[in-house]
Amino acid sequence: MKKIRIIATGGTIAGTADSAADTSDYQAGSLGIEEIIQSVPGISSCAELSAEQLCNIDSRDMTENLLLRLSKRVIALIGQEGTDGIVITHGTDTMEETAFFLHLTVPAGKPVVLTGSMRPATALSADGPMNLLNAVRTAASPDAAGRGVLITMNDSIEGAVDATKKNTTSLDAFCSPNRGSLGMIRDGVPVFFAERSSGIPDDRQLMRTETECEGKKRKRDPGMFSLEGIKKLPTVYILYGNTCADGAMVRAAVRAGAEGIVYAGTGNGSVHQEDERELLRAAESGIPVVVSSRTGSGPVTAHVRGGSQSGIISSGFLNPQKARILLQLCLTETKNPEIIGRVFSRY
Numbered sequence: 305m306k307k308i309r310i311i312a313t314g315g316t317i318a319g320t321a322d323s324a325a326d327t328s329d330y331q332a333g334s335l336g337i338e339e340i341i342q343s344v345p346g347i348s349s350c351a352e353l354s355a356e357q358l359c360n361i362d363s364r365d366m367t368e369n370l371l372l373r374l375s376k377r378v379i380a381l382i383g384q385e386g387t388d389g390i391v392i393t394h395g396t397d398t399m400e401e402t403a404f405f406l407h408l409t410v411p412a413g414k415p416v417v418l419t420g421s422m423r424p425a426t427a428l429s430a431d432g433p434m435n436l437l438n439a440v441r442t443a444a445s446p447d448a449a450g451r452g453v454l455i456t457m458n459d460s461i462e463g464a465v466d467a468t469k470k471n472t473t474s475l476d477a478f479c480s481p482n483r484g485s486l487g488m489i490r491d492g493v494p495v496f497f498a499e500r501s502s503g504i505p506d507d508r509q510l511m512r513t514e515t516e517c518e519g520k521k522r523k524r525d526p527g528m529f530s531l532e533g534i535k536k537l538p539t540v541y542i543l544y545g546n547t548c549a550d551g552a553m554v555r556a557a558v559r560a561g562a563e564g565i566v567y568a569g570t571g572n573g574s575v576h577q578e579d580e581r582e583l584l585r586a587a588e589s590g591i592p593v594v595v596s597s598r599t600g601s602g603p604v605t606a607h608v609r610g611g612s613q614s615g616i617i618s619s620g621f622l623n624p625q626k627a628r629i630l631l632q633l634c635l636t637e638t639k640n641p642e643i644i645g646r647v648f649s650r651y
């Protein structure tokens with residue numbers, strides 16, 4: 305049997321409510337991982353399980369410190385002989401950000417699968433037990449390695465680059481709007497829709513090459529971005545585009561000490577002229593600016609008025625919250641917008 309390590313962080317999968325009918329009024333992060341495992345019939349026959357509790361929070365409260373600790377722990381487990389795969393239980397609200405952060409910072413060797421639930425553990429028809437069982441089965445599947453960090457929810461397998469939470473309450477809360485799901489779990493068997501080689505290229509390897517051209521000699525973890533020696537990530541704010549903008553939020557972000565800005569444009573990187581003026585000013589002053597989109601899918605191909613010389617970077621297919629993670633990690637290596645732009649162009 306494969307040896308699977310579960311790292312628990314909290315979320316609704318660890319949530320409890322007063323009544324079995326309560327599906328949105330509950331306390332996330334209440335149960336310990338051992339109690340959750342015990343609620344899943346047959347799980348111990350799928351893999352040799354062991355578990356640890358990193359924290360027990362509602363994922364809206366995820367902190368940088370926890371992200372760094374989680375990533376370092378996963379890197380350690382991947383390098384360890386007694387572990388074949390890793391499952392992380394996590395709240396669904398920010399699962400896509402944690403998954404993408406791990407995708408960019410941990411090495412590719414062993415499956416890393418995040419899961420959670422939309423209903424608390426005390427609900428009738430709670431989805432957590434099946435989601436956890438599916439995550440363990442996916443992490444134990446020889447087919448899951450080399451596909452990047454994965455998310456399994458509601459019988460589906462999504463990749464960390466594209467997966468996003470699309471619904472506030474439905475059990476079918478995740479999708480991959482640009483690349484599509486990577487697979488599904490059918491009668492307990494993870495089935496991937498494409499061979500690895502014809503699937504997503506190993507973006508992490510490609511991007512290492514880009515950022516290493518800066519000539520940093522820092523000792524690297526085997527992941528795309530090294531967290532070696534990093535205690536705090538650069539400050540990157542997301543600003544949300546809207547009609548009648550006046551540039552005030554951009555000025556506020558700069559005053560608050562933004563080291564990078566992600567702007568969720570109204571369409572294909574569309575930015576109101578008042579905000580645009582301030583963004584160009586920020587970019588000129590050396591603060592890298594990435595323009596993404598608030599639409600939820602599709603690439604950002606358009607540059608702001610001023611063209612590619614403006615120093616503004618397009619997010620590609622990355623949504624604002626993922627663009628923020630990537631910009632933070634890029635900023636640990638370089639402030640050069642050209643290099644950062646090349647990294648984003650991979651997405």
Ligand code: ASP
Binds near residue numbers: 362364396420
């Ligand atoms: N607020 C919860 C969390 O993200 C929602 C969930 O887990 O589904 O922790």
